[in-house]
Amino acid sequence: MKFSKEIRVGLLVAISIVILLLGFNWLKGNNIFNTGTDYQVVYSNANGLQRGDHVLIDGFEIGKVKEINLQSNQRGVNVILNVTEDIKIPVDSKAVIGGDLLGEKYVQIQLGTSTVIAKEKALFLGEVEDDVQGQIKLLSGKINAMITSIDTTINVLSSIFTESLKDDFAKSITGIKQTLESFNNSAAKFNAILVREEPRIEEIITNVSSTTDFVNKSEVEVTAILENLKSLSDSLNSVQWQELAKELDKAVESITIMSDKINSGQGTLGMMVNDKDLYKELTQTLSTLDSVLAQFGNNPEIRLILFGGKKDKKPG
Incomplete structure (x- = not known):
């Protein structure tokens, strides 16, 4: 069957129109072979949202903005979202209009927590985040x-900051710099001294440590001495000092009475102390006895005679 030239041109134009429509819808993100599921959202301000803008969940594209229309009362914007992915969206989800730095708009679906799944044409709560x-x-x-x-x-x-103030400021900076240099020099000298005197410093630290050990050891001895002193103090506190004083008074009184009797010549000891003639006779008797004992010691033969011995005869 042969077609006329006009029919072939018409078919070519029709096919071109179909391809153009398909390409246009594809560029807009509309898939005519997958109708998807439509949901409604009402916004107080569309904030520049347009048909074909992306619908996302956590940054993943699930559909496109299908339609944008004013409400019948001209208060708010009614938006149709076409979701082509097989995703179950809870009824308490939110559709938030956002945008990137380049001004591109999108609708971010924030999934709710309800167990009830939204059906087609369900109305979601719409919000507009800060542009x-x-x-x-x-x-x-x-x-x-x-x-x-x-x-x-x-x-x-x-x-x-006038010129004079700038000069003063420069001088101050110079002074601070010199001070820092002097401090660095002093620190270097001090460090050198520490290095040079390190053995002595270690010796001092050792001596201090030894002294501390000695003090710690002495503390035990001092504690023992204090305990002994405390025991002695307790013992002294337990002594009946009043009774002891009474006994001492009695002893002193007895000694006083005895001394008075001796001084007054009472008794044998008193007579011996106070009678001068008796004292002289005793002295002479003791002298005579001492002389006799001396002769007795110097003459052995006297001892033999007195104790019954015989005097040895000298050989002729």
């Missing part, structure tokens, strides 16, 4: 204000 570009503009404004403040501060400082 990144708006935040950048706000931050840019703050940075510009800060730059202006810094520029003003620099101008004020420039007016304050």
